[in-house]
Amino acid sequence: MSALIRNGRIEADDFAVLADDQTFPEGRKVIISLARWQAEAVLHQAKNLIVGVHLPNTVSVDELWPILQSAPLVLLEFPAFGDGRAYSQARTLRDRYGYSGEIRAFGGAVVRDQLQAMQRCGIDAFVLRQDQDPQRCLDAFKDFSIAYQRAADRMPLVASLRRRTR
Amino acid sequence: MYRYDSYDQKLVDERVAQFRDQTRRFLAGQIPEDEFRALRLRNGLYIQRFAPMLRISIPYGLLSSKQMRMLAHIARKYDKGYGHFTTRQNIQFNWPKLPEVPDILADLASVQMHAIQTSGNCIRNITSDHLAGVAKDELIDPRPYCEITRQWATFHPEFNWLPRKFKIAFSSTTTDRAATRVHDIGVHIVRNDAGELGYSIYVGGGLGRMPMIAPLIREFLPELDLLSYLEAVLRVYNRLGRRDNIHRARVKILVKEVGPAKFTEMVEAEWAKIRDGALRLQPQDLDLMRGHFTEFHYDPAAGNDTSYHQRQQSDSAFAAWSKRNLKPHRQPGYSAAFVSLKAPGIAPGDVTAEQMDALAELADLYSFGELRATHDQNLVFADVRQQDLYPLWLRLRELGLATPNIGLLTDLICCPGLDFCSLANAGSIGVAQDIFDRFEDLDYQHDIGEIKIKMSGCMNGCGHHTVGHIGILGVDKKGEEWYQVTLGGSAENDASLGDRTGPSIARADIAEAVERIVGVYLDQRSSSDESFLQTYRRIGMQPFKERIYASDSAGVTA
Numbered sequence: 001m002s003a004l005i006r007n008g009r010i011e012a013d014d015f016a017v018l019a020d021d022q023t024f025p026e027g028r029k030v031i032i033s034l035a036r037w038q039a040e041a042v043l044h045q046a047k048n049l050i051v052g053v054h055l056p057n058t059v060s061v062d063e064l065w066p067i068l069q070s071a072p073l074v075l076l077e078f079p080a081f082g083d084g085r086a087y088s089q090a091r092t093l094r095d096r097y098g099y100s101g102e103i104r105a106f107g108g109a110v111v112r113d114q115l116q117a118m119q120r121c122g123i124d125a126f127v128l129r130q131d132q133d134p135q136r137c138l139d140a141f142k143d144f145s146i147a148y149q150r151a152a153d154r155m156p157l158v159a160s161l162r163r164r165t166r
Numbered sequence: 167m168y169r170y171d172s173y174d175q176k177l178v179d180e181r182v183a184q185f186r187d188q189t190r191r192f193l194a195g196q197i198p199e200d201e202f203r204a205l206r207l208r209n210g211l212y213i214q215r216f217a218p219m220l221r222i223s224i225p226y227g228l229l230s231s232k233q234m235r236m237l238a239h240i241a242r243k244y245d246k247g248y249g250h251f252t253t254r255q256n257i258q259f260n261w262p263k264l265p266e267v268p269d270i271l272a273d274l275a276s277v278q279m280h281a282i283q284t285s286g287n288c289i290r291n292i293t294s295d296h297l298a299g300v301a302k303d304e305l306i307d308p309r310p311y312c313e314i315t316r317q318w319a320t321f322h323p324e325f326n327w328l329p330r331k332f333k334i335a336f337s338s339t340t341t342d343r344a345a346t347r348v349h350d351i352g353v354h355i356v357r358n359d360a361g362e363l364g365y366s367i368y369v370g371g372g373l374g375r376m377p378m379i380a381p382l383i384r385e386f387l388p389e390l391d392l393l394s395y396l397e398a399v400l401r402v403y404n405r406l407g408r409r410d411n412i413h414r415a416r417v418k419i420l421v422k423e424v425g426p427a428k429f430t431e432m433v434e435a436e437w438a439k440i441r442d443g444a445l446r447l448q449p450q451d452l453d454l455m456r457g458h459f460t461e462f463h464y465d466p467a468a469g470n471d472t473s474y475h476q477r478q479q480s481d482s483a484f485a486a487w488s489k490r491n492l493k494p495h496r497q498p499g500y501s502a503a504f505v506s507l508k509a510p511g512i513a514p515g516d517v518t519a520e521q522m523d524a525l526a527e528l529a530d531l532y533s534f535g536e537l538r539a540t541h542d543q544n545l546v547f548a549d550v551r552q553q554d555l556y557p558l559w560l561r562l563r564e565l566g567l568a569t570p571n572i573g574l575l576t577d578l579i580c581c582p583g584l585d586f587c588s589l590a591n592a593g594s595i596g597v598a599q600d601i602f603d604r605f606e607d608l609d610y611q612h613d614i615g616e617i618k619i620k621m622s623g624c625m626n627g628c629g630h631h632t633v634g635h636i637g638i639l640g641v642d643k644k645g646e647e648w649y650q651v652t653l654g655g656s657a658e659n660d661a662s663l664g665d666r667t668g669p670s671i672a673r674a675d676i677a678e679a680v681e682r683i684v685g686v687y688l689d690q691r692s693s694s695d696e697s698f699l700q701t702y703r704r705i706g707m708q709p710f711k712e713r714i715y716a717s718d719s720a721g722v723t724a
Contacts, residue, residue, distance in 0.1 A: 060405070062439075081201050082287060084327025088404045091324050096439060109327075113188065113197070113205055120323035143184045146173055148317045150444040151324070158173040158317070159451070 003134035005115070006102070006125040008141060010134045013127070015052055015073065015104075024049065031075050034059065038067065045070065052102070057085040061092040068093070073102040076123065078109035087121045094122030094152035115140040122152030167228050167536060168313045168458045170278045177320070178275045181282060185209045186268035193265065208288060208326070210281025211267055219586070220262045221284040222274060226294040226312040226336070227255035227539040231526035234537060236277040238522035244270050249522070251507060251515040253579055253630055254333070255293050255539040256284055260586055282320060287328045287415075289319040289400070294336040295343045296540040299459060300495050300502055300548045306363065308338040308355055310455040311392065314447070318393050325400050329407035330415035332400070333372075345541055345657035347371045347380045348633055350417045351399060356386065363389040369399055369429070370421030371661075373627035378418040379661045381426040383433060389452070391437075394445040398437035402429070461497075462534045462549055468499025471553040483570075486608065487559055490570040499552045503533075505545040505562060506569040506577065510602045513595045514580040515543035524565050532558050542579055542618075544572065574611040575619060575684070576602050579630055583623035583640065584647070590623030592640025592647035592673075597621060600677035605684075614684055617698045620655070633657035635698050636683055637664040638676065647673045653683065653710055654702045665707055667714055682713045 004013040018030045024044070031052040032040070044051045052073030055061075061068070068074060074093060076086035086105070093099040105118050106127035115126055115137060128134055147155045170178070185205070192202040203213075210221040222237070229237075237257060241249050244266055245259045252258055262270060274280055283290055292312045299307040315334060319325075325332070335346040338355040346352030352368035365387045371380030387395050403417045406424075421429045478485040491504040505525065507515050517525070525545065529537050532554040533547035540546060550558060562568035571577045578601065581587065583594030598621065605611055620634030624641075631637035637652035649671050652664030671679050684698075686709050691701045702710070 081204055082327050083409060084325070085405055085409075087324045087327065088401050092401075095443075111201070113201070114327075117321075117323035117326055144177065144180050144321065146176060147323075148177070148320055149322055158177075161173055162171065162454075 002106075002130055003128045003132070003137075004125060005128065005134060005137060008138070010138070017054070017075075029073075031073060034064075037071070041067065041070070052104070055086075055089060057083065057089065059089075061089050061097075065097050069097065069099065071101055073104055073125075074099070075104045075106060078105055078107040078114070078118075080107075081109045081111075081114075083109065087117070090118070090121040090123050091152055112137045112140050116143050120147065120151040120153045120155060167230060168225075168309075168455075174317075175275070175278070178278070178280050178282075181209075181280065181321075182268060182271045182275050185271060189264065189268050204286060206264075206267075207286035208283055209267070209271065210284035211262075211264070212285060213588075218262050218264055218267070219258055219260050220267060220270065220281060221252065221256050221258045222279060222281045223284045223291045224255050224257060224279075224539050225316050226292055226298065226309055227296050227541075228309070229537045229539065230277075231529040231535045231537070233277045233279055234522050234526040234529065236273060236279065238519040238526070240270055240273060241519040241522065247520075248516055248518045250513070250582065251517065251539050251543050251545070253541050253543060253581075253628060254291060255296070255541055256291055257539070258582075260582075285331070287330050288326050288332065289322060289328075290331055290333045292316045292319065292334050292336065293344055293349075293541060295339060296538045296546050297343060297493060297502055297548065298338070299461070300497070300500075301339055301343075302494050302496055303339045303341055304496075305338045305355055305357065307456070307459050308336040309459045310452065311353070311355065312336050313458065314392065314451070314455055315396065318396070318445075322400075325404055328400075328404055329409045330412070330417075332403070332417065334396070340659060342657070342659045342661075343541075345630065345633065345661075347661040348373055348377070348630070348657055349380065351396065352380050353392075358386045365389070365392060365395075367395060367399075369433075370418040370426070372416050372418040373622075373630055373632050374416070375413055375625045375627075376418065376422075377627065377632035377663050378422065379663065380418070381421065383426060383430040390447040390449070391441055392447060394441045394443065395433075395437055397445055398433050398440060401436055402432045406432075464497045464500060464549070465551055468497070468551045468553070471499060471551070474552040474555055477556045481556075483563075484556060484559055486612075487563075487568055487570040488555065490574065490612075491568070491572045492555070495549065497549075501550055501552065501555060503547045503550045503555060503558060504540075504572045505537075505547065505567045506571055507544050507567070508571055508577050509566050509569045510576075510606070511599070512566075513582070513585075514578060514598055517545075521565050521567060524561070525567070528558060528561060542577065544577070570608065571611060573616045573618075574608075575605050575614055575617050575680075576611060578619040578621060579634070580621045581623050581628035583621075587623060587628075589626055590640060591625075591642035592623050592649065594621045594623040594629060594638075594640060597638065597640075597649065597673070597676055601680055604677040604681055613694070614688065615694065615697060617684075618656075619680070630657060631655075632663050633661065634664060635702070636680060638680075641670055643670065649673065649676045651676075651679060651683075651714070653707065654699065656699060667707065667711055669715075671714075679714050682716075683710055686710050686713050 029050040037053040054075040104125040335349040348371040354366040367384040368380035493502040584590040620630040621638040622629035622631040633655040655664030
């Protein structure tokens with residue numbers, strides 16, 4: 001069972017990922033595929049179900065934003081250590097559209113050494129790869145204490161610090 | 167030059183601590199090998215043929231004497247007493263031990279240096295003109311823009327896992343000395359018709375298996391929009407660059423596959439959404455950064471010196487060096503003096519620890535404590551008073567660093583090749599040596615004039631062979647080292663890719679082939695003012711081909 005870090009804490013996972021052929025469980029929060037979301041989202045929301053959407057890392061957030069904005073959770077995929085496409089999706093969601101729901105990362109690259117950059121791009125929940133020690137992963141958010149670039153987080157920016165000390 | 171403030175220092179120190187911890191966890195078996203590989207690459211550390219290789223960043227090639235002394239210290243303490251300057255203004259050490267690398271990085275951080283993003287699929291060191299700030303043909307000093315870009319690119323959280331490596335170079339002159347159009351992004355600083363500063367942006371150049379000259383995607387970008395535009399290019403690339411095939415993953419392939427027009431359209435659409443956001447530069451940010459690169463306090467009487475001309479009269483060796491290794495400086499009475507790292511018997515770009523220390527001392531004595539690395543693998547003292555040139559030369563000569571061959575045939579670019587690199591198919595240093603032996607006579611080299619030979623030991627093209635006037639590429643043929651030759655390449659403003667001469671040439675014949683190529687040029691040039699490149703462009707491949715592959719008894723084996 002993978003651990004979940006959310007907002008800097010180890011938490012129990014309250015969402016279940018639903019395959020396209022699975023029926024909705026009673027009273028559970030679920031995450032469904034983009035295809036299913038496109039077909040059924042309105043239906044589920046009418047029933048007050050809490051339904052998140054799994055976004056493949058190949059799609060354009062700009063194109064999909066109209067149908068994503070109502071989702072309480074967007075699940076982004078980081079399938080391999082070197083595949084950084086979803087970093088751009090996260091920033092586009094947070095920075096461009098001000099998305100305020102949960103952005104959750106899952107996949108083979110959700111490990112200690114990528115967490116802080118993911119957080120900087122606006123990801124606030126992490127489904128850790130199975131071999132990761134969740135307690136040690138919390139240290140990742142302390143690797144860097146300041147940053148050169150404004151991104152989707154609240155890390156102190158070098159430019160602002162410089163203006164203050166000038 | 168740019169000096170770190172406490173924030174720059176903090177970031178570099180935090181990086182050292184991060185990598186120290188990563189190394190510790192790797193050695194304790196807590197990070198898988200392939201993932202540690204990606205992490206160490208982002209700290210400049212490759213595992214090469216014999217040992218790790220550590221590539222240290224020299225932003226836009228600028229080094230202080232203090233930093234040079236630290237490089238000497240690292241060469242002595244952690245390596246075998248020498249380093250190798252690369253074609254991207256960095257320096258590499260070939261023998262560090264993995265457990266010691268965090269200590270090396272800590273030593274570097276103590277002099278405001280690092281190895282951040284010098285390899286891996288991320289934004290690499292920002293390079294520029296090695297004569298920035300002193301060149302006569304320069305519009306404006308490009309280094310403040312380079313430093314702004316360096317800071318933006320450093321630990322950029324979104325672009326650390328790109329499809330492939332990403333290189334950005336700046337030029338601000340009509341004679342591009344930074345090979346900008348074979349970079350992923352080439353930035354030319356320009357003025358528009360209204361006199362406003364800005365940039366022409368080229369995207370999608372590169373060497374390697376599929377060499378491409380970058381097309382222009384924006385004629386004029388306003389000065390304050392630099393970072394938002396770069397971010398737009400990177401975002402399009404991060405989203406859409408190919409990840410299915412490492413050989414097709416550079417941005418040049420994306421630009422080629424969708425076409426420059428469509429690529430431009432995508433970048434412009436992305437840029438339109440962010441150009442007015444937080445990335446827009448503030449005029450005071452630029453002013454502040456320019457303040458780090460102010461001119462030195464030059465001696466106003468430097469031009470009154472007469473000793474320089476007297477020395478040239480009395481010492482012909484000094485005169486030859488002055489003619490070849492000095493470039494004009496904006497300031498009267500000053501010159502930029504090139505230190506040739508292309509001496510016979512030495513691998514191009516190699517410098518010993520003793521030479522580094524001596525160069526640091528010369529920088530302190532004669533050039534305001536600074537040196538620059540060039541993309542041709544030489545060094546430059548950019549601000550030397552005329553009267554100091556002679557003592558500088560005397561000392562350089564003692565050090566074996568005064569070969570008067572800058573821009574000439576033996577000032578060739580060369581990758582480490584099979585001797586050091588695990589990617590290489592063939593040696594390059596040995597071939598360089600053969601060419602040195604063949605063209606030993608400096609008068610002959612002077613007669614040939616400006617010619618750029620560039621050599622790579624494999625398709626990856628670290629030696630920039632495709633943009634050499636004469637390019638040499640090592641290939642493996644049934645376990646033997648063979649070489650493909652190209653003619654007519656250029657990395658300057660008239661950038662072009664070289665054309666293949668024909669079948670590849672055996673190791674034993676490559677120096678002979680170069681001599682024949684040069685022979686055709688000398689026979690055919692309209693006057694000694696017509697350069698090799700001009701002659702080639704006028705007469706074409708055929709005469710060269712005929713001579714290289716002539717089937718007489720001395721014909722080269724192809």
